[in-house]
Amino acid sequence: MRKMLKKEMTLSASFLSYLFIAFALLAFCPGYPILLSAFFVCLGLFQSFQYAREANDIVYSSLLPVPKADVVRGKYAFCVLIELCAFILSAIVTLLRMTALSEAAAYRANALMNANPAFLGFMMLIFGLFNAIFVRGFFRTGYYFAKPFVAFIIVSFVVVLIAEALHHVPGLEAVNAFGFEHAGLQAAILAAGAVVFVLLTLVSEKSAIRLFEKVDL
Numbered sequence: 001m002r003k004m005l006k007k008e009m010t011l012s013a014s015f016l017s018y019l020f021i022a023f024a025l026l027a028f029c030p031g032y033p034i035l036l037s038a039f040f041v042c043l044g045l046f047q048s049f050q051y052a053r054e055a056n057d058i059v060y061s062s063l064l065p066v067p068k069a070d071v072v073r074g075k076y077a078f079c080v081l082i083e084l085c086a087f088i089l090s091a092i093v094t095l096l097r098m099t100a101l102s103e104a105a106a107y108r109a110n111a112l113m114n115a116n117p118a119f120l121g122f123m124m125l126i127f128g129l130f131n132a133i134f135v136r137g138f139f140r141t142g143y144y145f146a147k148p149f150v151a152f153i154i155v156s157f158v159v160v161l162i163a164e165a166l167h168h169v170p171g172l173e174a175v176n177a178f179g180f181e182h183a184g185l186q187a188a189i190l191a192a193g194a195v196v197f198v199l200l201t202l203v204s205e206k207s208a209i210r211l212f213e214k215v216d217l
Helices: 002-012 015-030 036-054 057-063 068-098 115-136 146-166 183-213
Strands: none
Touching: 002 036, 002 057, 002 068, 015 036, 015 068, 036 057, 036 068, 036 115, 036 146, 057 068, 068 115, 068 183, 115 146, 115 183
16 A cells, blocks of 8 residues: 555656645635635646546556555545645644734735634545545546546535635634634534545545446456
8 A cells, every 4th residue: 555655656646736735825815715725735636637547547557466446545545645735734824823923914804714723624624525526536437537526626616605604604703713712613613624534535435446446447
């Protein structure tokens, strides 16, 4: 499994997958829907799938002396690695905004989502949806990926819209609180997002393995 991940990182990955981790820094931007940073990270991962398809990476991987299931696990492991790197970077930015920058006028005047644990929870949700919708969908054929990516785009933008609108609902203002105000509620949203991420990833990986086992390459 470790060797398959190394293969993904060195041979199959597009440079853009690594470069797009930097989109996590969008959490610094006031007046911007910062949850889109998670979508851009997934867009970088999409570039790796596109690059790998053009290089016949799936066929090459399937010819290696490893089970077909490990081909799927390698892709999932690479995606999770990139997603966690982006999450950690976003978490660092979020911590800075919650402490040193919590009183900055640009953020106080921001009507959009603030960088806080709730934001990180929604970020994990989008990553989980990418794994469940796009990565699993790709392994239906091991080749076609347009439909699953379009489906992911639609679902992810719905999540962004809901997350951005949530704190405008009367009684839910605490979701977007500054600093460590209402940190308990926001931490609960983060924990829920993390649980959903893990469940979506694990369940979809098992399903993707079953689907890919039936694919005749």
